[in-house]
Amino acid sequence: MPGVVAERLRIVQERIARAAERAGRDPAQIELVAVTKTLPPELVAEGVRAGLRRFGENRFQEAPEKIESIRQRFSELANKISWDFIGTLQSNKVRPVLEWFAMIQSIDRGKLVERADRLAGELGITARCLLQVHVSGSETQGGVEPDRLDELAEFASGRDHLRVEGLMAIGPLTDDENELRRAFSTVRDSFHRLASRDLPGVEMRTLSMGMTGDFELAIEEGANLVRLGTAIFGPRRQ
Numbered sequence: 001m002p003g004v005v006a007e008r009l010r011i012v013q014e015r016i017a018r019a020a021e022r023a024g025r026d027p028a029q030i031e032l033v034a035v036t037k038t039l040p041p042e043l044v045a046e047g048v049r050a051g052l053r054r055f056g057e058n059r060f061q062e063a064p065e066k067i068e069s070i071r072q073r074f075s076e077l078a079n080k081i082s083w084d085f086i087g088t089l090q091s092n093k094v095r096p097v098l099e100w101f102a103m104i105q106s107i108d109r110g111k112l113v114e115r116a117d118r119l120a121g122e123l124g125i126t127a128r129c130l131l132q133v134h135v136s137g138s139e140t141q142g143g144v145e146p147d148r149l150d151e152l153a154e155f156a157s158g159r160d161h162l163r164v165e166g167l168m169a170i171g172p173l174t175d176d177e178n179e180l181r182r183a184f185s186t187v188r189d190s191f192h193r194l195a196s197r198d199l200p201g202v203e204m205r206t207l208s209m210g211m212t213g214d215f216e217l218a219i220e221e222g223a224n225l226v227r228l229g230t231a232i233f234g235p236r237r238q
Helices: 004-022 041-049 060-073 091-100 110-123 146-156 177-197 215-220
Strands: 031-035 054-057 082-085 103-107 127-133 162-169 202-209 225-228
Touching: 004 031, 004 041, 004 215, 041 060, 054 060, 060 082, 060 091, 082 091, 091 110, 103 110, 103 162, 110 127, 110 146, 110 162, 127 146, 127 177, 146 162, 146 177, 162 177, 177 202, 177 215, 215 225
Parallel strands: 031 054, 031 225, 054 082, 082 103, 103 127, 127 162, 162 202, 202 225
Antiparallel strands: none
């Protein structure tokens, strides 16, 4: 009998497939990041056993112990399991985030671009990142305003140790489908506009939009990566 997480994941995958098909897209093009904020390693391990391989964390302080626990439990999958940092990034956490995470989804200002580029150079790596766009309408959410996005992309372009691979956005906290679609379509249009500019070091591969409450709409509006936590793991622990 499949576990609870495995069964929830199966349902999520079916919903992703149906949303993609409604938009005339191939479901195989949609990737999933399983958000593990506040979850204990035991529950994350259940996700790995269910087939999840890409995880996301919002808070750095709880990440290293969790990531190391999963590495030790699943050493044979060490090269297949990856972690994205998806929360607000503080300047003083850039180095450890680069050391522990494969991608930063929340670069939203020039200071972070400069710091990530410099510290990645010191670490001998390339910082893979997404630019976060602010369309949620919430003052507490990060992100560059849409009309300043091109400026930030230009600032990030041509860096020796930083590569922009796409955009990330958090949708408005609302049940209004039209408002959600407007927000997601704004980011999608920016994604295609930047792709057409062909800036060095700025590649529009990943459009990360959609969480548990709105991921189907996000897929219909062009997302190829969704970030889901409670839909897979159940109610979040505080």
